[in-house]
Amino acid sequence: MLEQLKMFAGYARGLNSFLTNPMTPSECRSLLESQIASRAENFLAIMQKAVYENPKSPYLPLLRLAGVGYGDLSRMVSEDGVEGALDRLYESGVYITLDEFKRRVPIKRPGLEIETSPHDFDNPFLSRHYQSRTSGSRGAGTRVIMDLDLLHHDAACNYFMFEGFGLTDRPAALWREVPPVTTGVNILLRYAKLGKRADKWFSSSRLSTAPKSLQFTVFTYYTVLAGRLLGMPLPFPEHVPLEDAATVAKWLAGRCSAGTPAFLDTQVSTCVRTCAAAMENGLDISGTTFIIGGEPYTEAKAEVIRSSGANAASRYSMAELGNLGFPCADGLAFDDIHLMTDKVAVIQREKKLGAGEISVNGFVYTTILPHCPKIMLNVESDDYADIEERDCGCTFGELGFRTHLTNIRSYEKLTSGGVTFLGAELLRLIDEVLPGAFGGRPTDYQLSEDEEGGLTKVSILISPRVGEVNERAVIRETVSFLGRFPGGDIMSDQWVQGGTLRVVRREPYTTASAKILPLHIRKG
Numbered sequence: 001m002l003e004q005l006k007m008f009a010g011y012a013r014g015l016n017s018f019l020t021n022p023m024t025p026s027e028c029r030s031l032l033e034s035q036i037a038s039r040a041e042n043f044l045a046i047m048q049k050a051v052y053e054n055p056k057s058p059y060l061p062l063l064r065l066a067g068v069g070y071g072d073l074s075r076m077v078s079e080d081g082v083e084g085a086l087d088r089l090y091e092s093g094v095y096i097t098l099d100e101f102k103r104r105v106p107i108k109r110p111g112l113e114i115e116t117s118p119h120d121f122d123n124p125f126l127s128r129h130y131q132s133r134t135s136g137s138r139g140a141g142t143r144v145i146m147d148l149d150l151l152h153h154d155a156a157c158n159y160f161m162f163e164g165f166g167l168t169d170r171p172a173a174l175w176r177e178v179p180p181v182t183t184g185v186n187i188l189l190r191y192a193k194l195g196k197r198a199d200k201w202f203s204s205s206r207l208s209t210a211p212k213s214l215q216f217t218v219f220t221y222y223t224v225l226a227g228r229l230l231g232m233p234l235p236f237p238e239h240v241p242l243e244d245a246a247t248v249a250k251w252l253a254g255r256c257s258a259g260t261p262a263f264l265d266t267q268v269s270t271c272v273r274t275c276a277a278a279m280e281n282g283l284d285i286s287g288t289t290f291i292i293g294g295e296p297y298t299e300a301k302a303e304v305i306r307s308s309g310a311n312a313a314s315r316y317s318m319a320e321l322g323n324l325g326f327p328c329a330d331g332l333a334f335d336d337i338h339l340m341t342d343k344v345a346v347i348q349r350e351k352k353l354g355a356g357e358i359s360v361n362g363f364v365y366t367t368i369l370p371h372c373p374k375i376m377l378n379v380e381s382d383d384y385a386d387i388e389e390r391d392c393g394c395t396f397g398e399l400g401f402r403t404h405l406t407n408i409r410s411y412e413k414l415t416s417g418g419v420t421f422l423g424a425e426l427l428r429l430i431d432e433v434l435p436g437a438f439g440g441r442p443t444d445y446q447l448s449e450d451e452e453g454g455l456t457k458v459s460i461l462i463s464p465r466v467g468e469v470n471e472r473a474v475i476r477e478t479v480s481f482l483g484r485f486p487g488g489d490i491m492s493d494q495w496v497q498g499g500t501l502r503v504v505r506r507e508p509y510t511t512a513s514a515k516i517l518p519l520h521i522r523k524g
Contacts, residue, residue, distance in 0.1 A: 008219070014148045015223070019230045022195040025163075028156035029399070035153070035342035035369065036400045043082050043345065043368050044074055050124055050375045058107060058120050059094065059377045065112055066092035082345050086366055086378055090347065095364065095378035121320075121374045123147075123367075149371040151186060154323045155193035157340060160395045162196070164329030165289060165313055171255050171262035173200035175248055175270050178207050178237045179216035181513045183294075185223055186322075187265050192232045199262070202248050203237040204270070204514045242270065242514060243507070245277035253283040261287035268295040268314075269443045269516035275308035276441050285310050293317050295515050296409050296423065297335045300431035300442045316408055318381075320374040321367065325405055329394040332406075338396040339387075339403040343369040346403075348387070349380070351411070358422060358485075360384045360411055382410045412519050414449060414458070425485055426518040433481050438474060440466035446508035448520045458495065459504040461520075471503040 023031075035042065051057045052070045063069075068076075068089065076085035089095070093109055100107045101121065107114040162168045172191060176184035184201060191198055207217040220237065227234035240247050248264070252274070255262040264274070271290040278285045286309030293315040305312045316325030316337050324344055325337035339346060345368055348361040363383045367376045385408040391397055392404070412423035431442040444463035460474055478501065479492040495501040509520040 008222075011148075011219075012222070012226070015226055016230065018148045018152070018189065019192055019227060019232050023152070023155055023159065023193055025159060028159040028194075031153065031156045032160075032342060032399050039342050039345075039368050040077050040082055042342075042370060043366070044070075044077060046367055046370055046375065047073060047377070051377065054124060056120060056124075057375070058096070058114055058116050059375075061112055061114055062094045062096075062107070062109065063089075065109060066094050068092065068094065082366075082368070083347055086345060086347050086364070090349065090364065090378050095380060096376075098380050098382055101376075101379050121376070123370075123373055123375050125370065147371050147373070148189075150322050150369070150373070151189050152193060153343070153369060153371060154186075155190040157323060157326050158190050159194050160399070161291070161313065161315075161326050162194070164394050164396070165263075165327070167263050167289060168196075170289070171260055172196060172198045173202065173248075173251065173262055173264050174198055175202040175204070175240065175264060175266040175274070175514075177205045177513050178203045179220050180213070181205075183513060184237065185220065188223070188227075188234050192227060192234065195232075197233060198235055200251060201235040201237045202240040204240060204242045204510075205512075206239050207237065242273060242510060245270070245273040246281050246283075248274050249278040249281065249283045249285060252285045252288050253278065256284055256287055261285075261289070263289040263291060265291040267514050267516075268292045268297050268301055269510075270514055271312060272301050272304050272441060272443045275305050275310055276443075278308050278310075289313065291315065294513060295517065296427055298427055298431045298442070299334070300435070302334045304441055316405065320376070321365065321372045325408075326396060328392055328396065328404060330392040330397065331394075331404075335406055335408065337405045337408070338394075338401040339405055341368070341401060341403055343367075343372065344376075346387075347378070348384070351380075351384075360422065362411070382412065384409060384411065412517060414447060414519055421482060421485060423518060425482070429478065429481050430518045433477065434460075434462075434474065437477050438462075438466060438469045443508065443516050446516060446520055447518060448504070448509065458501050460501065461504050461506055461508050463507050464505055469503075474503050475501050 048070055051059045054060070066089070073085060076088055080088065096107065099105045103116055107116065174184055174187050176187060178184060184203060188198055188201065207220060209217060224234045224236050252262055252264060271292045288310040290305065290310060290312040292312050297314045302312065313327035314335050314337060315323055315327065317323045321344055323340065325339050328336040328338050345366040347364045349364055350359050351362040352359045361384055363381045365376045365379045365381060367374065385405040388404045389402050390404060391402060409424045414421045414426060426447060430445045430447065434445045435442055440463065444466050446461040448459040448461050450457045450459060460478060462469060479496065483492045508516050510516055
């Protein structure tokens with residue numbers, strides 16, 4: 001309780017300065033230019049202070065085992081650049097697996113075993129302005145300490161996104177969850193730092209006065225009220241359940257009819273729900289822009305958005321580091337994103353999954369910006385994408401952000417009998433194959449892996465909105481599609497013989513932050 005009170009007092013002091021000193025366009029440009037120019041120095045400073053001079057750092061034993069001192073690392077960076085140095089460290093055993101980072105297993109290397117605590121990966125130099133929790137889309141949520149300086153950086157990136165997509169003078173709204181998932185508050189504050197007011201805050205979750213949630217309700221009300229007292233009229237959250245997407249669509253249609261189409265910041269799946277609701281209810285949202293993220297952005301979802309007359313720009317984020325990528329306004333693909341290389345360094349490593357028939361070049365992250373909640377040094381993830389270094393005509397490109405990401409996916413996996421289906425394959429099944437064969441939208445379908453009596457059951461969830469379907473035909477279509485992939489015919493045969501695959505008529509499961517993932521895993 002004392003720690004929480006101290007954190008809240010620090011947040012109250014910091015928020016006053018944060019909101020009363022909005023950033024100018026020249027300050028946004030200067031900040032990003034200086035940080036990308038000094039990324040090597042920033043990386044080495046983080047390594048020196050947060051790792052080499054921090055006896056609690058879980059990375060320090062790995063570096064000692066590899067025989068890499070700070071002077072050695074500095075020479076590596078000088079010779080090979082940041083990414084080159086990280087490649088050499090990885091090959092020397094200096095990396096953390098995703099399971100190790102999430103503390104599912106201890107860190108193990110030959111002759112070394114490290115048990116980590118919940119705070120060991122925290123950035124020890126943050127001001128700790130407030131605490132959030134990840135949505136837990138791939139497991140239990142993780143506590144994350146946030147710093148207003150990080151929002152200062154991300155606000156600068158938002159300015160150039162607004163400029164590139166012509167959103168600076170457009171009405172703004174968000175459909176994001178209330179705390180403890182703090183994405184919504186973060187968005188409000190990033191916009192406010194630019195002097196940008198959000199007109200509406202829709203949320204599919206409610207604030208609660210239950211003892212375990214009361215601190216987050218107080219935090220939310222304080223943020224909104226403080227903003228209003230400081231001259232930035234922030235909106236209170238308005239509860240809108242996911243099945244009531246028409247409410248959000250009506251508000252957007254109202255802005256369009258007034259001649260000022262708005263933009264809405266939301267999850268990919270809630271964006272699709274909103275566009276579908278607009279078309280189903282005859283609402284014109286043409287010209288609306290959606291700022292989306294949190295889930296894979298696929299061509300099938302993009303087509304639903306385009307069919308409504310709207311358009312979308314996708315961000316790439318993770319709770320432990322904040323916004324990692326912003327949309328390219330001069331992109332070669334609908335999901336073209338600039339990686340924020342002043343904040344994070346990414347190398348790739350091949351990952352073989354299941355029985356080894358499938359491999360992807362998974363992302364390995366390293367913290368560059370000193371204000372990130374977590375310190376990462378070659379931390380593996382389950383994300384992968386197509387990466388290209390090229391110049392483009394948008395402002396991010398002019399600032400020096402040359403790394404472009406497209407087709408960002410996660411190898412969320414469905415495994416049975418030693419065979420693994422990747423998230424990309426499941427996405428195609430959910431986004432294209434089943435809607436194409438049986439109707440509905442991509443957000444109307446989901447695979448759910450359950451364990452009942454020690455046996456795996458795989459359910460094909462279909463929203464009741466789709467109407468009547470032939471369940472046997474759905475199973476045949478699913479088996480036929482998955483059977484085209486390596487080992488898939490074996491898995492499909494096992495499923496048919498064991499009665500593993502079934503159809504369940506219900507809405508797809510959502511995460512705490514309203515994501516609809518292609519695969520939902522339930523155990524128990």
